[in-house]
Amino acid sequence: MNLPARVVDLHTHLFNARYLPLESVIASAMKKDESKLADYVAQLLYALAGSSYADAQDLRADHPLPFTPEDADEHYLEQIWDVVRAGLMERVPADMIAGRSPADLLDQPWDDAPAEPGLSEELVGIIDQLASIDYAAEGWIDPDPLPLHEPVTSFKELGAAPRIVDVLGWARRVIRKALRAATDLMDKFAWGSHVENYLEFFLTMLKSEKAVLKQLLSSYDKLGAGNIQVLHMMMDMQLAYPVPKPPRYPFPEQLRKMEQLKQDNPQSMFGFSAFDPRRDNWRQLADTAIAHGFLGFKFYPALGYLPIGNADPVLESRVAAFFDYCIAGDIPVFVHCTPIGFQTKEKKGLNAHPKHWRALLEHERWRDLRLCLGHAGGGRASNLGVSSAGWMADNDAEWRDADNFARIVADLCATYPNVYCELGYITELLDDPTARELLVANIERARAEAQQNGRPHDFLDKVAYGSDWHMPSMVDNTARYLDVFVDIMNRPAYVAHRDLFFHDTAMAYLKR
Template sequence: MSQSRRNFIKTTSLASIILVPGIGFFVQSCNNKDKGGSKDKGTSNLTRAIPIRLVDAHIHLFNARYLPLKAIIDNVPILTLIAGPIANLLYALTDDFDSQASSFVLEDDTLKTMQPDKIIDWFIDRTSRKLDYEANKTKSDKTNKNLEQSELLNSIADLAKEMDKEQKSINSFNQNVFLQKFAEQYSQANAIVPDNDAKLKYKKMYSDPVRWALKKLSLPNVDAELQQYVDCDGIPVINFLAIMMTDEVKIYQQATRGYGGANLALQIHYMMDMQASYTNGRTYYPFHPVQTANMMQLVNNSKGKLLGFTAFNPKNKNAMESFKMGIAAGNIGVKFYPPMDYKPFGDDDAVVRENVKDFFTYCETHQIPIFTHCTPVGFQAKKGSGLNSDPKYWEMVLKEHKNLRICFGHAGGGDPKVKDHDFHGWYSTPKQWSKIDCYAKKVVELCEEYENVYCEIAHLGNIIKKVKDRQRFTYNLIENFNRSEPPCRLKDKICFGTDWNMIGMINEQQHYYDVLVDIFQHPKLIGNIDNFFSENFISFLNIKKFISNNESDYLTQESRSYLEGLLN
């Protein structure tokens, strides 16, 4: 960062602005009301250090169409017969890329807190709106044909068939008759002089099967089972699925608005290549070309303020080819997600081991940044596959690939809850921190041992919610912040991230940012506030090499100039 930028002072008055020599931040007068974060000892009630700029090292911009929903839902035995139709319903209800259907939008924080019965009502209303949209997207005389060809209506028909079978115990359902009757009822319900009885019959034809299926999906025992595969911080999975209905452009627009008055300089999004990790793990959008093209269009539109990481899944037959295509498209790095049922070291599958070895060799040689999930909770392809995130595996990898450029997402996690295991993370007591199964401690040690190893602390939500966990996190951060020698000090490696738009972080970006800004008021941390909130991750990204090597058309000259400016 240039000396002129480091010496920048926001001028208001001598009483409210203080220049701190040699430190790259300004201290600004503010009320600093407690939003969940308590002030650390040594912080003035009148002043508060503010980062010059913000880099969110960890966001997601995908929606339901990027997920293998049938395979995920099929993990619950009582949903097996309707897993496919529910998945197809959800895919059809998801907005197209850059959809103009603004009437389908509801604020995500509202969806996050809705009770399951209200969420089901919301889905039914969305179904009604989508059916109207599909029926009328071409000339009016094609309404019946539009509906009969509709993916949404066909998924409803599939659900109606299973509902009919369950309620009548016989297979008397005729799908073609259902589709024809539905189109007739729609026409009568939407006539110039509508028939009220026809309106009720029409609504019943789509609302009954949708409600029947989603009630099954939201049963407490079903939700508890699904939470093992899609960890939603205890928030019902059906709420998460509702949030996943938004189109990618709107998701990105929401992502940029979540930090209050922070000077947002850059966000990094991550892709997930999940299909090969599941039996019948089809996603609505194939990873290449659709998922990649959609994400790169967002990068293109951002004018340099968004960068992406493609994904590597060693279970893919064309794993290396797919990864290289993602890099060539204009992604700056690659995500490696062990809970998708593979290990970074010592996997049982010889093909996976070979693919992983080739991948690490290539990334080390070309200094391509790798971002890995490092907490045993989150998306899991199979029960227990979250344990593949254990940093002990990375300890073995780094012995063979000492120059690997890697960032540990979540930095080991807070206090991960896994059945039959006693894991510890950033909320550890000193005794827990000293144990061999403390993921956070091992991540810190790897950051201190290897020059190109970094970590980021996204989704440690308890620092917002629980004073005790916030205090323990702060203690562990301070104790480890500056204990090793340069260039391998944690203070030069640890980075800010949120994990938005995972449901636990919906409507929490600013809160999370504010709490961490408060924590960094501590005298032992305050001098590195800019490093934590931006500079460390910019260093990890290796932007200069990326700009010089990547020729993707998605990276415009304007974007390249902006990124170069981040280095000055």
């Protein structure tokens, strides 16, 4: 396969659990405002999440367990348990381990290990809270009451002198039950038209920032050292939920940590901060981000706001001021643009409809906004009665439908000088053998329409490669996803655009 010399992945995420309001994210996917189970699972993930910057260890196992698709949930449960076990065993000193067989060590009294305040004690407290969950009240009945799913007890009920093996066995039962219940209750389609494995998402969220970046870059090993750069997108999600709960890291701290990651890896990554018009201090946060090397901003309408036409006059004025700010500095804005996405249970995904961006760009005030429409409208998806065939349209009627996100995105790219798009996370390209040819056919439809309508730009000059890593379906399939586009761009009709698609268009958008 003739690989491109250089690749920019224009759509990635490098944060971990501590950067997200996981209590709200999990509860919302359960279609609830709040949930004790969501709260305690979030606390568990916060405690386990590694940090590259001094306040936590990366406890992930170095050697993943064997994996088969049929055993995916079991695989991820055991991987997460492996991290929990490592955290619990932190309290056991080296001199207690030395000279003992594993069986002998496990038979030692738990209380013989020094109980210094630390991760082990924090985990015991969180696991004890999980053991108290009323699963019936949460709406979950265990469909598979195996021994590992038997009713769990509190830590105190282990007795006055539990052994290490008793504590680990108790913790494993509690953890497995809690994670299975939480992920069973989460709507598998909460974030899109593709079934998500939330256990895999939780596992990925446990890595440190550096480990996340390392995993992402290793997905592109076939390109050779130094030939991949990634654009990292931050997310500011706290205020999107009915009961806002802060992430473990406040947003200014998130900025500092991601700035440090960029400084440590200047040749590998670029960074975008995030904008939320519900923040009174959005301008201060934006100035800080730009001053510290962030190149632009992520704008995520599915979290509850529009690019234009917000009913709330305060939101409307802040969004307008934000776009003025970005135009004044020629600062790039990256937006989610599919009908669903990482929406809350209020299902505001249609806020991302590209018709709203058309309405914005038609104003002379904002026509020069430097904009990238993420996912380029996406694949086939529906939300609240609105359906978009996207890049999977299989006939002219579907392509020309008024709500086909992909068609509108392509037209905006062909019309406006600073409007771009990227083709990340169109999961049909991984699953459907006909999807690749549908994508190509629709690219040609878009190009032909642009020419017929006298648009000044060729769509192929405005579209770039992206993945939306670390969404669960992309983490293990990054190389396959790249291969789809390498195959397409190596075709004789497209080879002249290959460097543009994989590298140059992204750099033009980023002004690099």
